[in-house]
Amino acid sequence: MASLLPGxxxxxxRLEYLLNAFKKMTRNERFEILPLNYAExxxxxxxxxxxxxxxxxxxxxxxxxxxxxxxxxxxxxKVADDxxxxxxxxxxxxxxxxxxxxxxxxxxDIAA
Numbered sequence: 431m432a433s434l435l436p437g438x439x440x441x442x443x444r445l446e447y448l449l450n451a452f453k454k455m456t457r458n459e460r461f462e463i464l465p466l467n468y469a470e471x472x473x474x475x476x477x478x479x480x481x482x483x484x485x486x487x488x489x490x491x492x493x494x495x496x497x498x499x500x501x502x503x504x505x506x507x508k509v510a511d512d513x514x515x516x517x518x519x520x521x522x523x524x525x526x527x528x529x530x531x532x533x534x535x536x537x538x539d540i541a542a
Contacts, residue, residue, distance in 0.1 A: 444540070481539040493534050497525045 442450075445463065453461045463484070471482055487493055500523040507518030529535055 479539075481541050484538040484540070486536040486538065488534055493529070493531045495528050495530060497528070499523045499525070 449461070449463050452463070453459055471480070474481065474483060500521070502520055502522035505519045505521075507516050509515070510517050
């Protein structure tokens, strides 16, 4: 994604090209393409995927859902010995993302 896109004015990166295209298509200047740990090649290689993976979806509960059986709970903390650091413990549970409408989700794989 950081490599330059040949034939473009000013030689912009592929990521910049996609971002500009989506801003124009959605008519939303605040449109963002956000990095995820799951999209990083190093993380994907552990699963046998040798590309950067991006996912495009409508951010609505009808498309994707994320079940949280136990909300995050903060336990009482204490000040560390340096009197600057606050140490606290927390616990919670989460599940993976469930796609309710697979036809509304697109994957983009970009070779590194």
